[in-house]
Amino acid sequence: MAGKPKLHYAKGRGKMESIRWLLAAAGVEFEEEFIEKKEDLEKLRNDGVLLFQQVPMVEMDGMKMVQTRAILSYIAAKYNLYGKDLKERAWIDMYVEATTDLMGMIMYLPFQPADTKEKNLALIIERATTRYFPVYEKALKDHGHDYLVGNKLSWADIHLLEAILMAEECKPDILSAFPLLQAFKGRISNIPTIKKFLQPGSQRKPPTDEKFVATVRKIFNI
Numbered sequence: 001m002a003g004k005p006k007l008h009y010a011k012g013r014g015k016m017e018s019i020r021w022l023l024a025a026a027g028v029e030f031e032e033e034f035i036e037k038k039e040d041l042e043k044l045r046n047d048g049v050l051l052f053q054q055v056p057m058v059e060m061d062g063m064k065m066v067q068t069r070a071i072l073s074y075i076a077a078k079y080n081l082y083g084k085d086l087k088e089r090a091w092i093d094m095y096v097e098a099t100t101d102l103m104g105m106i107m108y109l110p111f112q113p114a115d116t117k118e119k120n121l122a123l124i125i126e127r128a129t130t131r132y133f134p135v136y137e138k139a140l141k142d143h144g145h146d147y148l149v150g151n152k153l154s155w156a157d158i159h160l161l162e163a164i165l166m167a168e169e170c171k172p173d174i175l176s177a178f179p180l181l182q183a184f185k186g187r188i189s190n191i192p193t194i195k196k197f198l199q200p201g202s203q204r205k206p207p208t209d210e211k212f213v214a215t216v217r218k219i220f221n222i
Contacts, residue, residue, distance in 0.1 A: 005030040005060040008044060010219060012212040013205045014107065015068045016056040018100075018162060020204065022072055024197035025158045026079035032203065038219050072096075076155040083149055091149045095136070095156040099163040102132050106166045110208040111216075121170060128167045133178050136160060140180040146187055153191065161188045169207050 005023060009016035011034040023030050035041050035055065044050050050057055051066045058065045061078075065071045076082040076092075083089040105124045112120055139148055148156045164185050167174045175182050189198060197204055216222065 005058055007032045008035060008057040009055050010035050010212070010216055011205070012208055012216070014216070017205055018103070018159060019056060019058060019068065019071055019075070021158055021162050021197065022075045022081070022155060024203065025191070025194050026075065026081060027193045028079065030203070035219055036215070041219055072155065081153065081155045081158070083154060088149050092154050092156040095148055096159045098132055098135070099159045102128055103163050103166055106170060110213050124167070125171050125174065128174060129177065133175070133181060137178045137180050140184055157188050158194070161185060161194070
């Protein structure tokens with residue numbers, strides 16, 4: 001029997017967090033080997049296990065996978081979270097790419113200069129409530145099902161819930177004008193594997209704080 005997937009990344013959210021979410025939602029147990037200092041990253045590079053000298057890296061099924069999107073696509077396909085045909089997969093991809101854009105804005109906020117944070121936070125809230133969330137609200141209304149694509153849980157649903165929770169950390173009432181998304185959040189949060197991941201003590205990482213920002217800057221020279 002193959003061992004558990006092993007995740008190589010710093011001890012925080014970053015680009016690995018969506019991978020943690022997807023594995024957890026699929027009910028897959030995983031191990032983590034944290035990069036805590038620059039030398040840890042250099043060792044991985046020198047050992048030749050990082051195809052493009054970058055993390056995230058996931059050891060899984062005999063592969064050392066890199067590139068976040070490639071890793072997520074593999075997990076989604078392997079665990080039946082990627083639709084039943086090409087059209088469903090295309091919709092999942094479109095929804096995922098949009099939530100990735102929104103989460104990227106939120107992810108980089110703590111790394112931005114203090115004098116720009118307020119302006120960038122306002123932009124995140126504006127984009128979430130005028131560009132992204134209205135689309136998902138309408139999709140749920142038009143589709144008439146509990147899920148974004150087809151009538152079963154997909155990567156798109158898991159990714160959207162992650163984005164909603166990140167957006168709520170920016171503005172707790174950000175879903176106030178989106179009743180279907182509020183209901184969606186409640187439904188998806190109560191799926192047993194996801195509910196477990198949302199409990200204290202899971203491998204879900206907390207919001208990025210100044211300590212993690214300093215660690216990342218030191219490890220990656222940014």
